[in-house]
Amino acid sequence: MSSDDPKNHIIKAAQVGFIHKLFQSQFDVVVENVTTIPRCNNNFIHFVTFASPIASDLVISGKPGAIAIPAGTAKVVCRVGNPAAMFNHAVKVENTVAMMQLTRQALSGLDIVPRVFAWSETGEPSGTGWILEEYMPGVDIDAEFFTDVPREAQRFVLNFELPPKASGFGGLAFDDSGAVTSGPFADEPYNGPYPDMESMYKGMLQAQLVEADRSRVAQG
Template identity: 30%
Template sequence: MPSHNHANYQARLDFYDPECIFEYNNFVYHVSLASPLIADHSDNNWNGTFQPGTVAISKGTKDLVVRLGNRDIEGVHQATRIENGVAITNLVLAALSHAFQPSIVPRIYGWGSAAAEAAQGWILQEFMPGIGVDQPFSQQDLEQKKALLAQMAKIVKALQAYSLPSTITGYGGLTFNEGGEIVSAAMPTVGAGPWPSYQASFQYRLDLALKKADSNPYIKGWRANGLRERIDAFVQRGVPAQFESLSDKDDKVVVHCDFSKIPNPSTTAVSGCVLSLPIADPPDPGPTNILFDEASGRITALIDYDFSWISHPSYEFLRSFDGLGGQF
């Protein structure tokens, strides 16, 4: 007889789409408790300590979200992956605290690092209300879309106006030091950094791409027909030229990077929880990683900070809004 842990096992497996064109960055679970919490540890009687970047679960909480990081996803380095997500979430929470009430950023209740070999990284966070914007967006009229985009612009403005802590000194990812302060660290999607400048972050990734091309038996470093010489010339001289006219090139801000790249998860009930996983692009996706209230049109959540990092303000437009076109 199967144990209680095996109940609905096949249903959970059946939900995963083996033909999905995306690797799952995380396995995300909506956990509904049988009854709301009757107490919290946020009062003066609590003598314990909290992990950096976390707060107590509030009294009355019934719904939570658990994110289990996928260690097998290509191109994501685990050393500071979880720490970066927690730190970024805290910065965004602070940046948007005055512009959006109630808060649209989930609070973090606990986390586990993925730095150790084979460690399962995880984040326990606040459940945010609302539905994904991507599907309803295509059905909205012009005025509804304008109202939603105005809120998105307000988010970007607040993020870019926020003054980062002085402990963040470079371009790249984030982690926590021994004192619990947020400090600069390697960028999880690159596995390197922090860099002293915006230009240096581009330069490194171009150099890394060329090293990978050198080891590729098919591309062979792009050396045929003099192409590599032209690429090297661009990296050495063309890239610096692109940054010469960039205004405020030393500015550093939180960059979400993923307003519109990956569709919102689909959701299904599984064994007392709700399991959410990425699905393929819809035909006409709208903004993603944003939840909203369909009745009021108000954005209720900005979620998913897997690709977020500290960079120049222009980078948000290169990644989240690349369809707008334009140059530095």
């Protein structure tokens, strides 16, 4: 979706209004400014600046993968799913939060993965869910590690052992106890989780065949 698309501006304005309402009515935190990244692909990205830093640790969510906003925080990031993106939005946010939790654990020595303060699978403002996370100033990690991932980071990842419940092929989710477990794919039209790689590829191929049957182009 182009940043110049009028529909895009309407969506962003509604999301900014939602962010102000969320903090002021539910958390009693005054938002001074919301700055939105012009271009959106999978998510709309909003930088939220508070009128004053958080006075004390603020618990705004009891969901797994979320922690309290630390005292002294003056800026956070709110990611809202783009309805135009080809995702299963019913599971995308939970999958992302669970993945961030595991990635933080795997890269614990580098401190480059934002902490999550709150999240919602669906609902306002776009029906696609949102994530409220830590603002981490610094360089763009894609540009920094475009060609080579540091050996230290490789060591952390290669030595990281997945939780037993997250050994399936697909996406990630949380179980009733808050532990990370295997879940369905966030990408449409795939499902899962699958017990092994062979069944995953079979399932993905079957999903593609079903989609092809629905395609006017494939039907001629």
